[in-house]
Amino acid sequence: xxxxxxxxxxxPPERHDAAxxxxxxxxAAAKLFRECxxxxxxxxxxxxxxAGVGVGTLYRRFGDKTSLAVSVLDxxxxxxxxxxxxxxxxxxxxxxxxxxVEAFLHALVDHTEEELELVYAVVxxxxxxLGPYAAWRLHLRVLAEQVAPHFDADWLAExxxxxxxxxxxxxxxxERGLTTDEIKQQLTQLARAVYGSRR
Amino acid sequence: xxxxxxxxxxxPPERHDAAxxxxxxxxAAAKLFRECxxxxxxxxxxxxxxAGVGVGTLYRRFGDKTSLAVSVLDxxxxxxxxxxxxxxxxxxxxxxxxxxVEAFLHALVDHTEEELELVYAVVxxxxxxLGPYAAWRLHLRVLAEQVAPHFDADWLAExxxxxxxxxxxxxxxxERGLTTDEIKQQLTQLARAVYGSRR
DNA sequence: ACATAACCGGAACGGCGTTCCGCTTCGGCT
DNA sequence: AGCCGAAGCGGAACGCCGTTCCGGTTATGT
Numbered sequence: 001x002x003x004x005x006x007x008x009x010x011x012p013p014e015r016h017d018a019a020x021x022x023x024x025x026x027x028a029a030a031k032l033f034r035e036c037x038x039x040x041x042x043x044x045x046x047x048x049x050x051a052g053v054g055v056g057t058l059y060r061r062f063g064d065k066t067s068l069a070v071s072v073l074d075x076x077x078x079x080x081x082x083x084x085x086x087x088x089x090x091x092x093x094x095x096x097x098x099x100x101v102e103a104f105l106h107a108l109v110d111h112t113e114e115e116l117e118l119v120y121a122v123v124x125x126x127x128x129x130l131g132p133y134a135a136w137r138l139h140l141r142v143l144a145e146q147v148a149p150h151f152d153a154d155w156l157a158e159x160x161x162x163x164x165x166x167x168x169x170x171x172x173x174x175e176r177g178l179t180t181d182e183i184k185q186q187l188t189q190l191a192r193a194v195y196g197s198r199r
Numbered sequence: 200x201x202x203x204x205x206x207x208x209x210x211p212p213e214r215h216d217a218a219x220x221x222x223x224x225x226x227a228a229a230k231l232f233r234e235c236x237x238x239x240x241x242x243x244x245x246x247x248x249x250a251g252v253g254v255g256t257l258y259r260r261f262g263d264k265t266s267l268a269v270s271v272l273d274x275x276x277x278x279x280x281x282x283x284x285x286x287x288x289x290x291x292x293x294x295x296x297x298x299x300v301e302a303f304l305h306a307l308v309d310h311t312e313e314e315l316e317l318v319y320a321v322v323x324x325x326x327x328x329l330g331p332y333a334a335w336r337l338h339l340r341v342l343a344e345q346v347a348p349h350f351d352a353d354w355l356a357e358x359x360x361x362x363x364x365x366x367x368x369x370x371x372x373x374e375r376g377l378t379t380d381e382i383k384q385q386l387t388q389l390a391r392a393v394y395g396s397r398r
Numbered sequence: 399a400c401a402t403a404a405c406c407g408g409a410a411c412g413g414c415g416t417t418c419c420g421c422t423t424c425g426g427c428t
Numbered sequence: 429a430g431c432c433g434a435a436g437c438g439g440a441a442c443g444c445c446g447t448t449c450c451g452g453t454t455a456t457g458t
Contacts, residue, residue: 015404015455043445045408054407059447127366155362155371155385162361163354167326172354186354190393197392214424217436242414244439253438258416 022061024051030072039121070131073118077132097146105187120166147195221260223250229271238320269330272317276331296345304386312379319365346394
């Protein structure tokens with residue numbers, strides 16, 4: 001009779017080789033999603049062979065293709081999330097809401113710029129509302145409430161986030177050639193118009 | 200030796216049965232795209248059998264699945280396009296640009312409401328920049344230039360259009376329960392904030 | 399060293415978009 | 429009315445891809 005310690009809600013830890021494979025798969029997926037314009041072109045067999053494992057391993061660790069992409073992006077977005085929740089002002093708490101909005105939008109532009117392909121993959125595979133987008137929308141919603149009470153906070157949060165949708169962002173950056181600074185400036189101007197329009 | 204009149208750029212007209220089949224396919228596609236939340240669940244065989252034709256016919260007339268969806272949506276959007284180009288003010292020409300912006304955004308909300316599933320299908324299959332979206336962006340761009348010269352007109356046009364992205368619109372309407380009037384009001388308020396913010 | 403459970407690879411499955419080709423139908427001409 | 433070439437047609441077949449499954453393998457605690 002094996003001695004078990006079934007601590008409620010504590011899953012048994014991964015075996016070491018399993019953890020190593022999970023990391024290999026995550027790296028391979030990140031690499032391949034970045035290399036392709038369209039995440040549909042990245043197939044699971046290619047990720048598996050890049051990682052040096054079988055396809056079964058991908059599914060055992062990540063469930064499905066969408067979750068894999070979300071998981072990879074989550075890793076890259078964690079830094080930003082922590083900065084927002086507990087980092088130095090104005091991105092973190094402590095600054096006036098107006099300044100936090102602008103700092104957050106700028107940080108989001110930088111993040112989108114760096115991780116464009118991954119963000120694109122996640123949005124194309126699973127739509128909005130997935131991965132870090134949910135947290136960002138919530139954050140903006142709270143700030144919007146303070147900064148523009150004459151708007152529906154939820155709607156406004158989405159409206160301010162929408163220009164960062166990867167397909168729009170891509171179009172502005174690549175086809176139209178706007179710089180990240182120009183995009184930041186447009187976003188700031190839009191935000192200021194909003195909270196300068198109390199009626 | 201057959202007598203030919205090769206008028207440059209004039210394709211020979213469709214045979215009558217071909218035209219009838221094209222209409223059947225378009226109707227069947229419209230019906231099935233409307234019934235499903237996810238256009239990926241509508242497969243070409245189902246459209247063909249609903250239309251009473253073989254799959255080959257779908258491809259001969261429409262090229263591929265994305266083009267089929269675009270073609271169907273284009274038909275429904277033509278009315279709006281004509282109203283904008285040559286209908287009565289303020290939607291059509293003749294009214295001050297500010298009024299035209301608001302009339303256009305309201306009309307677009309109504310259109311999105313009516314054709315949500317088709318719009319969703321087109322965007323999911325082919326992204327932005329397809330079908331009527333291109334025309335709408337151009338129209339808004341021209342108006343934005345006049346109404347808010349302190350913004351990048353192209354960027355602003357996309358930013359104002361973005362909240363009508365079907366996945367955002369859906370979320371606001373279905374999950375959050377906003378009415379179309381409330382959405383129109385938010386959009387109007389955003390537009391007014393923009394052109395009330397000349398600096 | 400052994401027992402057991404977790405883990406692994408990759409063949410197999412099912413579904414989908416798309417292509418292909420032998421047959422059918424249309425429609426202008428005599 | 430009958431003929432004939434071209435346009436059109438249906439649906440089997442193809443290739444790709446996400447996902448599942450299972451017989452063999454490896455790590456880990458005793």
